[in-house]
Amino acid sequence: MLEFVLSDSLHAEKIHFDDVNSMWRYRHILPMLSDWSPVSLMEGYTPLVKAENLGNTLKFRNLYFKDESRNPTGSFRDRAASLMTTWAYKTGFKTIAVASDGNMGVSIAAYASK
Incomplete structure (x- = not known):
């Protein structure tokens, strides 16, 4: 399970937003992923x-x-699939598997193929 905990000292005025139109504009509130x-x-x-x-x-x-x-892929699951796939690749995993009979399987397949 991948779990992130935000720092109690996180304040809106300290957050830098990237100029990309995706969820990754908020990458700086995920310190472990901010440089990836x-x-x-x-x-x-x-x-x-x-x-x-x-x-x-x-x-x-x-x-x-x-x-x-x-x-x-038409699903809100794309947000989690992007985050999980990024983390998996950057930490050295070569294979991604997910148990799903729906949108999460489609999302993971799309992101893992990238």
Whole structure:
């Protein structure tokens, strides 16, 4: 299992954001990965889409959905697949395996093939 714990001393004003339109613009809050070139297919940085009709029906003035279908394989799982594949390659693993009957398997296959 891959687990990251953010430092208690992490403050927004200290975070440097890269100029890339992917989740990797936030690489600096992952110190162990900050100097690595990511395995990326430009995942993340997906738009918020206003759901006006549903918002009106539910009496919410500002209801938005995060459109994760814009990720490379159409799934929010691409974010984790990019992170896990980057970590695996950079720490010397030559093979990646995942037990999945759905989106995670597709995402890992896409990123591992890169």
